[in-house]
Amino acid sequence: MPRRHWKTSLISILVATSHLINNTLNVTGRARLADFGISRQLNMGQTTLYTISAGTKCWKARETLDEDSGIGYKRSTDIQVAGMLMYYIISGGHHPFGKGIHCEMNIFQGKYTLEHVDDEVTRDLIEWMINEEPEKRPTVEDTLAHPYFWAEERRVEYLRKIGNEKEAENCRKSDPRLLHALDQCAEGRSFTNWKSKMPPELMDKLDGKKKAYPDNTLGLLRFIRNLHEHYTEDADSVDMMTMFPDLFGCVYKFAKKMEWNSRSSLKKMFHREDVRY
Structure with missing residues (x-):
């Protein structure tokens, strides 16, 4: 199964079964799901189900640990446990809240x-x-619209859109405070001094004597935008995601922190119906 489909299937399974799962993986790494004993189907419009406490130790959502809270089981209850299971699988068997007697307290x-x-x-x-x-x-x-599940093409599209924002458009006259914040984010990353890592003939073609792109993150984002906008054939010959594997994550987290992702030019990318896997 292609990796992108595996990711989608994984989260769908986790959300559907969440805290009802035991024997999640067998020794070969294949998913094994069992124990649907407390599974319930909610009626249309129903968001909460009140039951006696149930579930597996260390695999219960926070609100279900307090029997006196009266919160009940919600769809968001499944989401928290699905997140625990995702971490357990991806990390190779570690629980985000620890293990032993401290796990449920955590x-x-x-x-x-x-x-x-x-x-x-x-x-x-x-x-x-x-x-x-x-x-x-x-x-x-x-959850399914989160960038974790985005195909590589969509991640590149996101970087292109960021490169079209006013901060990247004005990359040669950027606010020093913004550049400092970005430099901290980019420190030690694969795209540090990115111009020296690009094919020289491509830099000559786009940058030339004008030196239009500063050798910082905003300059790279503007470069990516212009490369895909005006030099399509050249863009197809450069695999940015392989060349700079940590660029997308750094830019996404920084844009989230700066609330750029909520701008009209970007927020549509985070709608479930618009996501392509």
Whole structure:
């Protein structure tokens, strides 16, 4: 199964079964799902189900650990446990809330670690899913629309759109505070001093004597935008995602922090119906 389809299938399975799963993976790494004993189908329009406490130790959502809370099981309850399972699978068997007697207390207190997953986009999604506050977790649609599931072409499209924002358009006269913040984000990344890593003939063609693109992250984003906008054939010959594997994650997290992703020019990319896998 192609990786993009595997990702989609994984989260669909996790959301559907969440805390009802045991024996999640067998020794060969294949998914094995079992124990649907407390599975319930909610009626149309129903968002909450009140039952006695149920579930597997260390695989319960925060709100279900407090039997006196009266919160009940919600769809967001499944999302938190699905996030735990995603981390467990991707990290190779680690629980975000630890193990042993402290695990459920950590779930209740919202104390977690994602140290066994390096990818920023993956961490961003899991952190959202395991949020201790049910109302702050994503819906199933939000989860599937997250950039973790985006195909490579869509990630490049996102970088192109960022490169068309006013900050990148004015990359040669950028606010020093913005550049400093970006430099901190980009420190030690694969795209540091990006101009020296590009094919020389391509840099001569686009940059030339004018030196239109500064050797920083905004300059690279504007370069990507213009490359795809005006030099389509040249763009097809350069694999930016392989050349700079950590560029997308860094830019996405920075844009999120700066609230650029909520701009009208970008927010549509995060709608479920518009996502291509």
